[in-house]
Amino acid sequence: xxxxxxxxxxxxxxxxxxxxxxxxxxxxxxxxxxxxxxxxxxxxxxxxxxxxxxxxxxxxxxxxxxxxxxxxxxxxxxxxxxxxxxxxxxxxxxxxxxxxxxxxxxxxxxxxxxxxxxxxxxxxxxxxxxxxxxxxxxxxxxxxxxxxxxxxxxxxxxxxxxxxxxxxxxxxxxxxxxxxxxxxxxxxxxxxxxxxxxxxxxxxxxxxxxxxxxxxxxxxxxxxxxxxxxxxxxxxxxxxxxxxxxxxxxxxxxxxxxxxxxxxxxxxxxxxxxxxxxxxxxxxxxxxxxxxxxxxxxxxxxxxxxxxxxxxxxx
Amino acid sequence: xxxxxxxxxxxxxxxxxxxxxxxxxxxxxxxxxxxxxxxxxxxxxxxxxxxxxxxxxxxxxxxxxxxxxxxxxxxxxxxxxxxxxxxxxxxxxxxxxxxxxxxxxxxxxxxxxxxxxxxxxxxxxxxxxxxxxxxxxxxxxxxxxxxxxxxxxxxxxxxxxxxxxxxxxxxxxxxxxxxxxxxxxxxxxxxxxxxxxxxxxxxxxxxxxxxxxxxxxxxxxxxxxxxxxxxxxxxxxxxxxxxxxxxxxxxxxxxxxxxxxxxxxxxxxxxxxxxxxxxxxxxxxxxxxxxxxxxxxxxxxxxxxxxxxxxxxxxxxxxxxxxxxxxxxxxxxxxxxxxxxxxxxxxxxxxxxxxxxxxxxxxxxxxxxxxxxxxxxxxxxxxxxxxxxxxxxxxxxxxxxxxxxxxxxxxxxxxxxxxxxxxxxxxxxxxxxxxxxxxxxxxxxxxxxxxxxxxxxxxxxxxxxxxxxxxxxxxxxxxxxxxxxxxxxxxxxxxxxxxxxxxxxxxxxxxxxxxxxxxxxxxxxxxxxxxxxxxx
Numbered sequence: 001x002x003x004x005x006x007x008x009x010x011x012x013x014x015x016x017x018x019x020x021x022x023x024x025x026x027x028x029x030x031x032x033x034x035x036x037x038x039x040x041x042x043x044x045x046x047x048x049x050x051x052x053x054x055x056x057x058x059x060x061x062x063x064x065x066x067x068x069x070x071x072x073x074x075x076x077x078x079x080x081x082x083x084x085x086x087x088x089x090x091x092x093x094x095x096x097x098x099x100x101x102x103x104x105x106x107x108x109x110x111x112x113x114x115x116x117x118x119x120x121x122x123x124x125x126x127x128x129x130x131x132x133x134x135x136x137x138x139x140x141x142x143x144x145x146x147x148x149x150x151x152x153x154x155x156x157x158x159x160x161x162x163x164x165x166x167x168x169x170x171x172x173x174x175x176x177x178x179x180x181x182x183x184x185x186x187x188x189x190x191x192x193x194x195x196x197x198x199x200x201x202x203x204x205x206x207x208x209x210x211x212x213x214x215x216x217x218x219x220x221x222x223x224x225x226x227x228x229x230x231x232x233x234x235x236x237x238x239x240x241x242x243x244x245x246x247x248x249x250x251x252x253x254x255x256x257x258x259x260x261x262x263x264x265x266x267x268x269x270x271x272x273x274x275x276x277x278x279x280x281x282x283x284x285x286x287x288x289x290x291x292x293x294x295x296x297x298x299x300x301x302x303x304x305x306x307x308x309x310x311x312x313x314x315x
Numbered sequence: 316x317x318x319x320x321x322x323x324x325x326x327x328x329x330x331x332x333x334x335x336x337x338x339x340x341x342x343x344x345x346x347x348x349x350x351x352x353x354x355x356x357x358x359x360x361x362x363x364x365x366x367x368x369x370x371x372x373x374x375x376x377x378x379x380x381x382x383x384x385x386x387x388x389x390x391x392x393x394x395x396x397x398x399x400x401x402x403x404x405x406x407x408x409x410x411x412x413x414x415x416x417x418x419x420x421x422x423x424x425x426x427x428x429x430x431x432x433x434x435x436x437x438x439x440x441x442x443x444x445x446x447x448x449x450x451x452x453x454x455x456x457x458x459x460x461x462x463x464x465x466x467x468x469x470x471x472x473x474x475x476x477x478x479x480x481x482x483x484x485x486x487x488x489x490x491x492x493x494x495x496x497x498x499x500x501x502x503x504x505x506x507x508x509x510x511x512x513x514x515x516x517x518x519x520x521x522x523x524x525x526x527x528x529x530x531x532x533x534x535x536x537x538x539x540x541x542x543x544x545x546x547x548x549x550x551x552x553x554x555x556x557x558x559x560x561x562x563x564x565x566x567x568x569x570x571x572x573x574x575x576x577x578x579x580x581x582x583x584x585x586x587x588x589x590x591x592x593x594x595x596x597x598x599x600x601x602x603x604x605x606x607x608x609x610x611x612x613x614x615x616x617x618x619x620x621x622x623x624x625x626x627x628x629x630x631x632x633x634x635x636x637x638x639x640x641x642x643x644x645x646x647x648x649x650x651x652x653x654x655x656x657x658x659x660x661x662x663x664x665x666x667x668x669x670x671x672x673x674x675x676x677x678x679x680x681x682x683x684x685x686x687x688x689x690x691x692x693x694x695x696x697x698x699x700x701x702x703x704x705x706x707x708x709x710x711x712x713x714x715x716x717x718x719x720x721x722x723x724x725x726x727x728x729x730x731x732x733x734x735x736x737x738x739x740x741x742x743x744x745x746x747x748x749x750x751x752x753x754x755x756x757x758x759x760x761x762x763x764x765x766x767x768x769x770x771x772x773x774x775x776x777x778x779x780x781x782x783x784x785x786x787x788x789x790x791x792x793x794x795x796x797x798x799x800x801x802x803x804x805x806x807x808x809x810x811x812x813x814x815x816x817x818x819x820x821x822x823x824x825x826x827x828x829x830x831x832x833x834x835x836x837x838x839x840x841x842x843x844x845x846x847x848x849x850x851x
Contacts (some may be wrong), residue, residue, distance in 0.1 A: 038493065125370065211410040217367055218405075219398030219425045219476065227423075230413050301768060309460040 004311050008125045012294055019290040024065050027279050033057075039278040051185035055081060068283065069276045075283040077195060082276045087284045090269060096259075097290045098165055098266040100177070100278055102250035104185035109193035114239075116193075118227065119202025124205050135202070139194030148187035155183060184261045190244045201244050203235035210234070236307055244300035248293035317342050319484060319516065324376035324386075326356075326363055326540075328337040330575055333359055334540045337376070341484065346510055346517045347532030348548065350524055350563065352764035353735075356540040357520045358406075361486045364392045364518075365403060381483075398425040402477035406489035408469035412461040417447065419457060422476045429480055444475040448505060464720065466628070466638045467498035474505065485509075486518045489537055491526060495627040495791055496835040503529055503837075522764060524567050525837035536560050542668035552839065570798035571776045577620030577801055582785050583753055583784065586614045587647035588638060610809045611648075616753070619778060621786040623800030623817055625793055625832070631809040632789050636757045639787070640673060652753065669698035676758035678738035682730040687727040690747045692716070715744040721773060736767035740774065755787045760795060774800060794836050797821045805829050 035051040036043060053059050056067070071078060077087035116132055155294040156164040167180045207213060208231055216226040255267030266285060273281035307309050317340035326334035327438065334356045341347050341662060349357045362368050364378060366388070378386040385396060397403075402425070407412045412421060422441035426432050442455055448471040454464065461469055465534055470490060477485055487506065493500035507530045510517050519531055527548065529532055533647040534552075535545040536559065544557045590609045605606065609631050626632050637643040640648055644659040647824045651657070655667050675681045682691055691711050696703060703711075713723035719740040729736060739759065756775070759767045778784060778801060790796050796803055800817040813826045824830045 211405055211407055212413040214367065215403075215405060215411045215473070216399070216413070216475075218365055218403040218423075220394050220396075220422075220428045222394050225428075227581050230416070236411070308415060309417075309458075310462045 004305060005302070006300055012261045012298050015294050016291065019071060020287060021065075023286050023294065024068065025061075026285055028061060029204060030279075034277045034279055037109035038081060043068065056234055057229060072284065072287065078280040080273075080278055080281050082278045082281075088279055090281065091266070091285060091288060094264055094269045096170055097263050098183075098251055098254065100113055101181050101185060101188070101254060101263070101265065102247055103182050105188035105192065105250050105254075106179070106247050108185055108189035109246070110243065111195040112189065113196035114200055116197040117204060117239075118232070120197070120201040121208060122223070122227065124208070129201075133198070136194035136197050139190050143191065144187050144191055145256045145260050147190055148184065148257055151183045151187055152260070165260070167263060181263075184254070184263060186259050187257050187260070188250055196242055196246070200235065200239050203238045204231055207231040235287070237304060240300050240303050240307070244296050247288075249294050251289060256283070264312045318381055318818075320379050321360075321364070322377040322379070324360070324363060324374070326359055326368070326372060326374050328369060328372040332540065334363065337540075337542055339535055339542065339545055339610075341516050341518060343483075343516055344510065344514045345533065346507075346519055346531045348527035348534040349518065349520045349537055350522065350527055350534060351537035352538070352563075352766065353521055355537040356538055357522075358488050359540075360537075361403065361518065361520055361759070364486065365397050365401060366390070389534075398477075398482075399429045399480045400482055400766070401484045401486065402482040402658050402792040404470070404473050404485065404490050406492055408466050408473055408493070409553075414461055414653070417458050417460055418464070418472050419459070420667055421461075422472060422479060424599045425476065425480050440479060441475070442727040443482050446473070447478070448475045450475070465498075467494050467501065470494065470498075470502055471505070473500070474509075478509065481513065481730035482515060484518065486520070487634045489518045489522070490519075490523065491682060492523070496793065496837075497627065497831055498721065499526070499725055499837070506530065523565055523837065524552075524765075525839050527729075528809040528839040529837050534538055536563065541819075546667045562766055564839070566765040568794040568836070569765070569769040569772065570795050571769075571772050572786075572798045573621055573688050573776045573801070575620070575778055575801050576780070577617040579667060580618045582653065583787070584619045585639070585641070586613055586648050586650070588612045588640060588644045588650060590634060591646055608809050609638070612806075612809075612811060613780045613810065614786060614804055614811070614814065618752075618785055620786055621799055622802045623796040624787065624789045624806060625791065625796055625803060626806035627791060627832075629808070630806040632791075632806060633757065635806075636673070636755055636787075636789060639755065640671065641667075649653070651765050665700050666696050669695070669749050670701075671755060672749065672751040672753075673755040673757060674739070674746050674759040676761050676763065678735045678742060681742060682738065684730055686717075686727050686729075688712075688730065688741060691730065692726070692741065692748055695745065695749045705736075707835070711748055715748045716741075718747065718778070719744045734767075736763055736771060739763060739771055741777075743774070747784075750782075753785050753787060755789070757789045758791065759788075761790065761792060766797075793821060793832055794838075805832070 025107070029052060030306075033048075033052075035048050035055060035057060039048055039051060044288055049058075056064070070080070077091065079085065080087050080090060083090060096240065116136070120129045122134045152164050155161045162183050168176050170177055204227070210231075213226060213231055216230045217223070221229065251266060254263075255271055257263075258267045260263040266289070270282060272278070272283050273285065320330050320338075320340040322336055322338050322392055324337040325332070326675050336601070337349065337356075337360055341849070351357050363374055366374075366386075368374065374385065374386070374635070377384055380400070382394070386397070412418065419438055419441045422445060423437035426437040428436075429435065432508050438457075445455055450468060450471050454468065461472070464472065474490075485506075490506070491502050494565055503526065506517060509515060510530075517530075519527065519529060526570065531548050533546060534548045536543045536557065538559055544551055544560055549689065552562060552564065555564060556791070589607065591607045591613055612631075612635065614622075624632055624635065634643065638645055638659070641657045641661070649656055652667060652670050653705060655664070657667060683782065689709070690710050692715055693708050696708060697771070709726075712726050716723055716725055721737065721744070723741055725733075730741070733741065742759070759775075760771050763771060767793055772795065775786070779786060788796060796817060798817075802815065803817040803820055804814040805812045805820065805826070809835075813820055813824065813829045821833055
């Protein structure tokens with residue numbers, strides 16, 4: 001266990017370090033000075049300089065990188081140029097929407113995808129399989145903002161089951177928020193579930209043709225018992241990988257859906273940060289996203305360890 | 316009527332007839348061998364019995380077991396028989412166990428399916444049977460997973476799994492084919508003892524008639540989905556009534572003789588070569604576990620000889636080949652070909668590369684399926700460092716194809732249009748097109764059917780005699796090497812155990828390890844063959 005754990009941990013730390021370097025210097029070379037942007041094109045050079053000093057932009061690049069990194073390590077993400085509030089406050093407010101939404105969407109997509117994948121693989125090649133795979137093709141092809149609008153049209157406007165957008169906030173109770181996030185989560189889950197179902201299906205088809213599946217059948221297990229006991233766990237490894245990638249995508253990639261449903265999420269925060277040259281927000285939020293992606297992948301790697309005994313090296 | 320019999324079994328898969336009118340009986344305690352080459356329908360017969368056929372298959376005919384016609388049982392009814400009354404052992408032990416579940420749980424599985432034992436009891440019974448199949452003590456604990464076992468040990472686990480419910484019939488489909496000779500002997504002895512002790516009937520499926528001669532009472536010879544001959548083993552082997560039976564028997568342990576044409580000129584010299592493998596390669600820490608793969612190996616190969624390298628899996632044969640081909644670094648020592656030093660992973664001197672070519676074991680995996688034969692065969696020509704016209708290349712390709720017994724018309728085909736034996740001929744053509752000094756044959760005939768193997772061996776000897784070629788012939792199969800090689804080295808855990816004239820080593824081995832290897836070769840005794848051509 002330990003050697004695998006430490007090798008993954010090393011990869012985690014190195015990835016974070018290189019990601020921080022890349023993010024910082026990429027933003028460094030993007031044209032557009034926050035100070036002159038905030039003051040408008042007619043500002044006096046002296047005023048701009050004064051503002052630059054106030055924002056801490058006058059010191060050298062490396063010093064600023066060092067300050068940024070050490071700040072983040074102590075929980076200080078800097079102060080937003082435009083909102084004039086600490087970035088951590090901004091992020092904390094948004095993350096309360098984005099992470100539950102991503103988790104909800106992953107939950108739904110897994111819930112939909114795994115049974116479909118198993119069903120299709122067990123009917124490999126026949127009509128049932130082909131029709132389900134046709135549906136997943138559609139699920140990938142339909143743009144999710146369009147699907148979101150259809151959901152709003154049906155469930156909010158005609159049936160009036162859900163509100164068309166916004167979240168009440170977590171102080172109003174768990175279930176009201178869950179209900180408010182249901183439609184966006186469905187809209188996000190549809191393409192993810194379609195991809196995941198296809199991955200589940202092909203991974204399972206491969207394990208069904210493995211010798212150990214035949215061994216299981218030859219020792220008297222029925223088809224579904226053998227799938228449950230022998231094939232499913234073996235097919236889970238590629239599925240876990242995809243779930244990890246999808247979660248990272250859902251945290252930041254929900255920006256369009258957030259706009260459709262008026263949700264104050266992380267995606268919208270970055271978008272506004274870029275538009276307003278609020279570089280400290282962009283930097284910190286992007287770094288935070290990278291951090292979450294890397295952490296999720298680390299957790300997925302640890303999940304492999306649980307699933308696959310071959311990775312647990314014995315001393 | 317016997318307690319198990321098959322009557323007029325036919326099988327179609329997607330309208331293709333694969334089994335034709337198969338009928339046989341099996342008595343209590345009998346060992347029936349089914350022999351035949353790949354594609355003869357042996358395995359499909361076995362899978363038909365358990366009704367585990369692939370999709371789109373259609374089966375007619377009757378299978379009787381215990382006075383019941385099980386051929387029209389539903390899958391649910393069959394599940395009560397599979398693993399309980401009739402159990403099965405498969406060919407590839409390495410893949411037949413679920414890698415994610417511990418071995419004692421897998422052995423206990425049939426007990427949990429078919430009987431009312433608690434999990435604890437089932438695991439205890441499983442451990443008892445794992446002891447019975449002579450699995451080493453340190454592997455009897457909980458939480459031992461298949462990847463920690465060798466191939467032979469995995470096969471023992473599968474045998475234990477097939478035994479836990481004391482079945483009436485065991486179907487063993489090529490149980491020893493992917494194992495070393497010494498391991499094979501152990502597994503066969505184990506199966507034989509179990510059959511004698513418990514009165515289990517055994518259906519032993521194999522392509523190797525010598526294996527059958529060790530333990531079967533009766534034998535069925537199959538070809539293209541039909542049983543050609545069936546009956547008492549001794550009678551069938553003695554009379555050799557059917558020409559196909561005769562052909563199969565003649566190709567058992569076949570090894571054509573090559574006259575010794577070796578000169579005194581040293582072609583390849585391997586000088587105290589050692590390599591090792593590091594278990595954990597780490598970014599920051601240099602603490603590494605080293606294990607030796609080759610340890611102080613030295614030998615010389617003379618021009619014009621066939622030099623054999625034999626040993627069990629894990630003995631370092633493949634690593635030796637890699638170092639000679641310059642695909643792996645040496646830790647100590649050096650390898651010279653024609654007094655030029657082979658440097659690993661340095662491709663600057665094409666003349667060194669062009670002196671050696673290799674033919675690998677797997678005729679299915681060693682070709683790019685998207686290239687035509689012409690392109691595949693002409694690939695090594697770039698090593699010659701001369702610009703050639705398309706016409707010259709075509710001529711060379713055609714000549715090489717004819718040389719290995721194929722037709723120039725084949726040069727525009729793709730590799731999937733050829734059988735395993737033909738592919739191996741193409742691999743030889745590809746190796747010989749630049750007239751290398753040294754041809755390395757790394758288990759080049761090991762995965763071929765016996766009759767095809769005999770043809771390829773004949774071809775190799777013929778080519779060697781005609782062009783005075785030098786071969787490095789690597790094989791785990793001593794019977795192949797015995798006549799074809801002039802000199803041989805026997806390897807064990809990265810060291811040379813014994814070396815010398817091939818005939819001498821294989822008839823009067825001096826070291827115990829070589830003795831055990833030689834004794835483990837399954838042979839058909841002369842008594843059985845009525846004074847046939849196979850020695851000993």
